[in-house]
Amino acid sequence: MPSERASITERRRRAAGKLRERGFGALLVSPGADLFYLAGYQIFASERLTCLVLDPDAKATIVCPELEARRAAVGAPDIARATWGETDDPYAVVASLVRAPGVIAVADQMWAAFVLKLQAALPGRDFAVASDITRGLRMRKDDAEVEALRLVSESADRAYARILERPFAGRTEREIGADLADLLRAEGHDEVGFTIVASGANGASPHHEIGDRRIAEGDTVVLDFGGGMRGYRSDITRTVHVGPTAGREEQKVHDVVRRAQEAGYAAARKDATAESVDAASRRVIDDAGYGEFFIHRTGHGIGLDGHEHPYLVRGNREKLEPGMAFSIEPGIYLPGRFGVRIEDIAVIDTDGSARPLNRADHAFATVA
Numbered sequence: 435m436p437s438e439r440a441s442i443t444e445r446r447r448r449a450a451g452k453l454r455e456r457g458f459g460a461l462l463v464s465p466g467a468d469l470f471y472l473a474g475y476q477i478f479a480s481e482r483l484t485c486l487v488l489d490p491d492a493k494a495t496i497v498c499p500e501l502e503a504r505r506a507a508v509g510a511p512d513i514a515r516a517t518w519g520e521t522d523d524p525y526a527v528v529a530s531l532v533r534a535p536g537v538i539a540v541a542d543q544m545w546a547a548f549v550l551k552l553q554a555a556l557p558g559r560d561f562a563v564a565s566d567i568t569r570g571l572r573m574r575k576d577d578a579e580v581e582a583l584r585l586v587s588e589s590a591d592r593a594y595a596r597i598l599e600r601p602f603a604g605r606t607e608r609e610i611g612a613d614l615a616d617l618l619r620a621e622g623h624d625e626v627g628f629t630i631v632a633s634g635a636n637g638a639s640p641h642h643e644i645g646d647r648r649i650a651e652g653d654t655v656v657l658d659f660g661g662g663m664r665g666y667r668s669d670i671t672r673t674v675h676v677g678p679t680a681g682r683e684e685q686k687v688h689d690v691v692r693r694a695q696e697a698g699y700a701a702a703r704k705d706a707t708a709e710s711v712d713a714a715s716r717r718v719i720d721d722a723g724y725g726e727f728f729i730h731r732t733g734h735g736i737g738l739d740g741h742e743h744p745y746l747v748r749g750n751r752e753k754l755e756p757g758m759a760f761s762i763e764p765g766i767y768l769p770g771r772f773g774v775r776i777e778d779i780a781v782i783d784t785d786g787s788a789r790p791l792n793r794a795d796h797a798f799a800t801v802a
């Protein structure tokens with residue numbers, strides 16, 4: 435197996451190949467998932483510019499503030515550095531490293547303040563988003579990336595198993611959310627991204643995060659949470675019932691969502707289109723008469739970003755390939771009443787089928 439640094443070098447080589455193919459002059463990447471992907475180096479975005487400059491001939495340089503030079507040297511020992519002092523112009527440093535003609539690709543999440551200064555420092559150049567170059571690479575995960583996603587997904591599974599042992603009734607969504615965050619860290623996450631605890635009628639809003647609502651017996655609660663482990667993201671949703679037995683409609687809706695998710699799994703295979711997975715899940719919910727209450731796409735890619743390509747949505751005819759990892763997360767949201775969503779991360783395996791990376795039980799669990 436190639437070393438980690440070797441596979442990161444290979445990614446830059448491929449990205450440079452895309453630059454040549456497209457006639458681009460350079461790829462400029464500020465802190466974020468693309469920087470971690472292409473340099474193995476991560477640092478929080480700040481007003482001081484850090485920027486990887488990648489040439490079409492695969493020459494890479496990290497432009498960074500002097501005070502971060504040591505960190506950059508440790509994080510990416512095999513990449514050249516160009517440092518700038520507090521009174522220097524970092525944009526001129528970047529511009530001096532851009533030697534090839536052509537379009538400049540900048541990280542999708544680069545701050546506007548940086549992009550505008552870079553445009554001024556590189557007059558006459560056209561600019562494009564880096565995903566033109568990196569999207570196809572990042573979408574097809576290598577074995578080490580799939581393994582990282584499996585580990586972080588299983589860590590989230592364990593956090594879910596442990597939250598089921600905690601009391602829900604009488605506690606607020608915020609308290610359950612704090613428990614989930616603690617459990618994610620206890621189970622190996624180095625970063626908590628989000629904790630959605632949507633109880634009762636709050637569950638009808640897919641992205642309700644947490645509030646001060648006090649959870650009561652009889653509630654249905656949507657738990658959707660995730661974070662990061664060595665850069666790779668988790669994202670899992672289960673819906674639980676508070677008290678000994680769920681009502682008939684809650685059970686029915688949960689069953690429909692579970693079958694919709696299974697249909698998504700069955701449809702997700704090599705060469706199937708992204709939209710066909712969405713259609714398969716949606717058909718189950720439509721047939722059960724709840725179609726108007728499934729108000730979002732069926733899934734999104736996941737990797738170094740929590741949401742990335744491919745998106746499982748009507749209109750996306752992109753074909754699934756081995757190494758693509760994405761969520762399958764149908765839901766039904768009944769306004770003023772409750773919601774149900776079930777979400778796993780799956781990856782297209784070398785045999786062409788969708789392998790679940792989350793293994794937590796899909797049953798409608800009851801909590802106290």
Ligand code: ZN
Binds near residue numbers: 641
């Ligand atoms: Zn979401």
Ligand code: ZN
Binds near residue numbers: 669671
């Ligand atoms: Zn989620």
Ligand code: ZN
Binds near residue numbers: 669734761763777
């Ligand atoms: Zn998701």
